[in-house]
Amino acid sequence: MLLTLLAxxxxxxxxxxxxxxxxxxxxxxxxxxxxxxxxxxAVDVAFTEAAVGAGISTVLFLGALALCGHxxxxxGHTPLxxxxxxxxxxxxxxxxxxxxxxxxxxxxxxHHHVADHYLEESYGEIGIPNVVTSVLASxxxxxxxxxxxxxxxxxxxxxxxxxxxxxxxxxxxxxxx
Amino acid sequence: MTLDLLLTHYNYWVVxxxxxxxxxxLISRGNLIKKIVGLNVFQTSVFMLYxxxxxxxxxxxxxxxxxxxxxxxxxxxxxxxxxxxTAIVVGIATTSVGLALAVRIKEAYGTLEEDExxxxxxxxxxxxxxxx
Numbered sequence: 001m002l003l004t005l006l007a008x009x010x011x012x013x014x015x016x017x018x019x020x021x022x023x024x025x026x027x028x029x030x031x032x033x034x035x036x037x038x039x040x041x042a043v044d045v046a047f048t049e050a051a052v053g054a055g056i057s058t059v060l061f062l063g064a065l066a067l068c069g070h071x072x073x074x075x076g077h078t079p080l081x082x083x084x085x086x087x088x089x090x091x092x093x094x095x096x097x098x099x100x101x102x103x104x105x106x107x108x109x110x111h112h113h114v115a116d117h118y119l120e121e122s123y124g125e126i127g128i129p130n131v132v133t134s135v136l137a138s139x140x141x142x143x144x145x146x147x148x149x150x151x152x153x154x155x156x157x158x159x160x161x162x163x164x165x166x167x168x169x170x171x172x173x174x175x176x177x
Numbered sequence: 178m179t180l181d182l183l184l185t186h187y188n189y190w191v192v193x194x195x196x197x198x199x200x201x202x203l204i205s206r207g208n209l210i211k212k213i214v215g216l217n218v219f220q221t222s223v224f225m226l227y228x229x230x231x232x233x234x235x236x237x238x239x240x241x242x243x244x245x246x247x248x249x250x251x252x253x254x255x256x257x258x259x260x261x262x263t264a265i266v267v268g269i270a271t272t273s274v275g276l277a278l279a280v281r282i283k284e285a286y287g288t289l290e291e292d293e294x295x296x297x298x299x300x301x302x303x304x305x306x307x308x309x
Contacts, residue, residue: 102185104234154270
């Protein structure tokens with residue numbers, strides 16, 4: 001099953017110390033999760049994840065590695081404390097799922113709030129057969145606008161960081177030489 | 178009863194396992210790029226949790242078959258899909274900012290290991306590299 005494969009990839013990510021291999025595995029992980037999204041009927045999410053998670057983010061990571069080198073040194077301190085924290089959090093979360101309704105049941109409360117309205121009325125109100133598109137662009141249009149604002153802010157931030165760094169380096173080189 | 182619980186909650190538990198793997202990478206590894214990878218793993222596991230919540234057994238993707246939503250078809254819940262589409266894009270934005278910060282830290286300190294950076298901060302600033 002796909003989920004088990006994902007768990008194995010996650011574990012390998014943890015162990016491998018060569019960052020180049022880690023980035024490639026992260027791409028594999030992303031692609032696997034895209035497959036999982038397809039199986040769970042979220043086709044739009046699957047292709048976004050395959051394009052953005054497995055494609056763009058791998059390229060970004062490789063770019064960063066090219067600038068920073070790809071060696072990770074051994075962790076200096078004992079892993080016991082983080083392991084304890086993680087186990088505790090995980091146990092709390094599993095305890096939390098005990099009350100959750102089972103996977104895939106149509107009577108789950110999530111499916112009966114606004115989702116019914118979207119499925120029944122969106123074609124009449126908006127006229128697009130793909131419900132995900134009409135919710136994204138119309139019912140939750142402000143959400144999408146906020147998202148583009150975030151992406152814009154991030155792009156500006158990255159540019160300031162990288163261009164500012166290059167300028168500082170040039171100024172330093174000019175001052176010394 | 179126990180087997181039933183295992184079958185209906187298997188998805189959630191694997192998601193929690195992946196989430197904890199990401200969390201562990203995040204808090205136990207010193208390398209900043211590895212930390213960002215951990216953050217990504219964590220984030221993708223949250224996506225999977227949401228998509229699992231939206232799935233209905235025997236359902237189909239929420240694209241209306243007859244255009245009116247009146248055919249006798251069960252659709253999976255479209256709302257989590259929309260939320261996660263937004264989250265994926267925001268996630269890549271934060272990842273890129275994180276990587277840009279890592280590149281700047283590498284320029285300023287010459288290393289990406291947390292311990293060494295703390296050492297440099299506590300001790301002597303490397304000549305000509307201070308500030309940023």
